[in-house]
Each structure stands twice: as structure tokens, then as C-alpha cells.
Amino acid sequence: MTNDFKKKKSQKEQTFGDVMRSQGVSRRSFLKFCAATASMMAMSPAMIPKIAHALENARRPSVIWLSFQECTGCTESLTRAHTATIESLIFDHISLDYHHTLQAAAGHAAEEAREAAMEENYGKYLLVVDGSIPMGNPGYSTIAGISNYDMLMETAKGAAAIIAVGTCATYGGIPHANPNPTGAVSVNDLIKDKPIINVPGCPPIPVVITGVLTHFLTFGTIPELDHLGRPKVFYGQSIHDRCYRRPFYDKGLFAETFDDEGAKKGWCLYKLGCKGPTTYNACATTKWNNGTSWPIEAGHPCLGCSEPDFWDGGGFYKSLSMPTENITQTAIYTAAGAVAAGVAIGAMNKSKKNSAIAAHDKTTIDDLEK
Numbered sequence: 001m002t003n004d005f006k007k008k009k010s011q012k013e014q015t016f017g018d019v020m021r022s023q024g025v026s027r028r029s030f031l032k033f034c035a036a037t038a039s040m041m042a043m044s045p046a047m048i049p050k051i052a053h054a055l056e057n058a059r060r061p062s063v064i065w066l067s068f069q070e071c072t073g074c075t076e077s078l079t080r081a082h083t084a085t086i087e088s089l090i091f092d093h094i095s096l097d098y099h100h101t102l103q104a105a106a107g108h109a110a111e112e113a114r115e116a117a118m119e120e121n122y123g124k125y126l127l128v129v130d131g132s133i134p135m136g137n138p139g140y141s142t143i144a145g146i147s148n149y150d151m152l153m154e155t156a157k158g159a160a161a162i163i164a165v166g167t168c169a170t171y172g173g174i175p176h177a178n179p180n181p182t183g184a185v186s187v188n189d190l191i192k193d194k195p196i197i198n199v200p201g202c203p204p205i206p207v208v209i210t211g212v213l214t215h216f217l218t219f220g221t222i223p224e225l226d227h228l229g230r231p232k233v234f235y236g237q238s239i240h241d242r243c244y245r246r247p248f249y250d251k252g253l254f255a256e257t258f259d260d261e262g263a264k265k266g267w268c269l270y271k272l273g274c275k276g277p278t279t280y281n282a283c284a285t286t287k288w289n290n291g292t293s294w295p296i297e298a299g300h301p302c303l304g305c306s307e308p309d310f311w312d313g314g315g316f317y318k319s320l321s322m323p324t325e326n327i328t329q330t331a332i333y334t335a336a337g338a339v340a341a342g343v344a345i346g347a348m349n350k351s352k353k354n355s356a357i358a359a360h361d362k363t364t365i366d367d368l369e370k
């Protein structure tokens with residue numbers, strides 16, 4: 001047994017509260033994180049103390065992370081946090097017993113760690129998978145001489161739940177794109193008897209991955225999923241419905257090229273191929289790089305990376321044909337002032353609601369801190 005693995009075993013006794021205290025995270029910061037988690041997951045402020053209590057006392061679950069046909073972008077996404085956030089602590093301090101990109105162990109020691117974690121935590125560990133599984137030939141992708149298919153089936157047996165991270169694990173992704181030379185399939189195509197949470201994106205948003213882990217740590221359950229197995233709290237609305245350029249779409253104001261006046265004025269990117277109207281993801285609200293920006297804010301259309309077959313979907317810069325009628329209809333509304341009024345009322349309500357939630361959260365945090 002390696003020293004790394006022994007160290008992890010003693011760390012497993014710690015609760016998340018112990019981990020936070022050892023890292024110098026203040027109680028107020030922790031409670032703010034719980035309030036933000038409640039808001040992000042559309043829960044009532046009354047849940048904040050429950051989240052705080054459950055998370056503080058949560059023991060670290062064993063996590064085995066398998067990477068198959070992938071580009072390491074999903075792992076890169078998670079490990080590129082700019083500052084030490086509680087989200088990153090949640091990721092850093094889960095008991096990541098096996099991750100062949102991040103672990104120190106190599107060769108036989110690495111495989112021993114995976115087997116020991118499976119045996120010790122049978123029925124309780126979380127299995128995270130990124131990458132697709134090649135079914136054309138077992139030799140296309142192997143780890144320690146074991147085919148991806150065999151490793152997935154063996155490790156999935158004792159898992160409490162599986163998180164398929166990234167578009168390759170959730171739908172087959174780029175390896176699955178036409179002509180799919182390796183016969184790539186998703187986790188969902190192979191495993192039918194375990195709860196699977198799909199967290200698609202190329203790569204997925206880090207806060208969405210940690211949000212799913214937080215939900216599991218807090219409630220011991222998986223979040224409510226949509227028809228594609230994605231957590232509804234993050235994938236319940238389209239990019240288009242939450243896009244800050246939406247008022248331009250509603251007014252029929254579009255950039256026609258990447259450097260015209262419309263592009264400079266920040267108009268809608270629909271005619272440049274934006275797939276926001278048919279893409280469900282949280283980029284427009286959580287953004288990327290600790291909330292700094294996101295692709296549409298940087299002037300690039302959404303590619304639809306969290307949807308099945310996005311790579312084969314007809315061209316990244318070719319506009320969708322579907323919503324043309326909506327544009328006309330919405331433009332008529334706009335002319336009548338209905339949308340403007342609706343947006344104004346919606347914005348007022350939203351701002352009142354946000355202030356009410358913020359005030360409520362602050363009161364709750366103040367009360368809990370006493």
C-alpha cells in the first residue's frame with residue numbers, strides 16, 4: 001500500500017467542517033457559500049441552515065475518476081480555479097482515490113489504489129467518468145492493459161452513483177462524431193442499472209461539477225434530472241433565455257460579421273451561427289473563470305457543446321433556421337411595447353426578488369453566525 005493511499009485513509013475520517021477549519025475558511029464565508037448554493041439550486045433560504053449543518057458534518061466520499069477517450073479538458077476545467085474557493089475545496093478534499101491524471105501513484109500502485117478503494121467502499125463510492133468508451137476494438141484505449149469497457153463495467157458495479165462529466169462521457173462527444181472510427185459510446189449507452197448524472201459541456205463548467213458534488217455531499221442524493229439526465233438546476237433553461245444579448249434578438253438586431261457595427265455594439269450573434277436557442281447550459285448565469293466572462297460575452301456564438309451531436313450539428317457558423325418565426329413574432333411584440341414592458345416588469349420583479357433573497361440570506365447568515 002502506498003504512503004499516498006495511507007494518508008488518504010486517515011484524511012477520510014475528517015468531516016468537511018474539519019477541512020474548512022484547517023484551511024482557515026471563516027464561518028461567515030462558509031455560510032455565504034451555503035446561501036449561494038441554496039440560491040443556485042433554487043432552494044428556499046430556509047434551507048441554508050440545513051445545507052450548512054449537513055455539509056459541515058459530511059464525511060468525505062470516496063471518488064474514483066476514470067478517464068477514457070478524452071482530451072483532459074474536463075480535468076483542466078476543474079483544476080483551473082484562479083482563487084481558492086469553497087467550491088475548489090469541495091473538489092480538492094473529496095477522497096479522490098483514483099484519477100490517473102492527478103494522482104501521484106503510477107503503474108501497479110495506481111491500480112492497487114483503485115482496487116482498494118472499490119473494496120473498502122463497495123456500494124458507497126462515487127464514480128466519475130470523462131471520455132467516451134471505444135467499442136470498435138478493445139485495444140483502441142486501455143489503462144494498465146485493461147480495456148476502457150472492462151474497467152468501466154468493473155468499477156461501476158460497486159458505485160453508489162455515476163457522474164458522467166463532459167460531452168464525451170455523456171453523449172460520446174467528439175470521438176463519436178461522424179464517422180466515429182472507434183465506435184465511441186457514452187456511459188449511459190452501457191450502464192443501465194445505476195443512477196447516472198450527466199454533466200455535459202466541452203468542457204463542463206467547474207461550478208456545475210462542484211454543484212453536483214455539493215448536492216451529493218449535502219443530501220446524499222442526486223439532483224433532479226431532465227430528460228437527458230442533466231441536473232435541471234443547471235440545464236433547465238436555454239442559453240438564449242438567459243443571454244444578456246437577448247433584447248437585441250427580440251428587436252431583430254443582429255451582427256452579420258464578426259467585425260461589423262452590430263458586432264461592435266454587442267448585438268445578437270444568431271446570424272453568426274449561435275446555437276443558444278437550442279442549447280441548455282448555465283454559462284449565461286455562472287459564466288467562466290470565476291464569473292469573469294463567457295463565450296457570447298467574448299463575441300463568439302454558442303456552439304451548443306452541452307447538446308448531443310453538437311459536432312455533427314450542421315456547422316458552427318451556420319445559423320439555425322428554426323427560430324426565424326420567433327424573431328418576427330417577437331419583433332411585432334416589441335413594436336407594440338409588450339416586450340419592453342414585460343422586460344421592465346420582469347427586471348423589477350427580479351431585482352426585488354434578488355434584494356429580498358439577499359436580505360433574507362443576510363438575516364439568516366447573521367442569525368446563524370451568532
Ligand code: SF4
Pocket residue numbers: 239240241243244245246247249267268269270274275276277296302
Ligand atoms: S441567439 Fe445567441 S447571442 Fe443571440 S440572444 Fe440567443 S443566445 Fe444570445
Ligand code: SF4
Pocket residue numbers: 201202239279280281283294295296301302303304305306
Ligand atoms: S456558450 Fe455554448 S458552446 Fe460555449 S461553453 Fe456554453 S454551452 Fe458550450
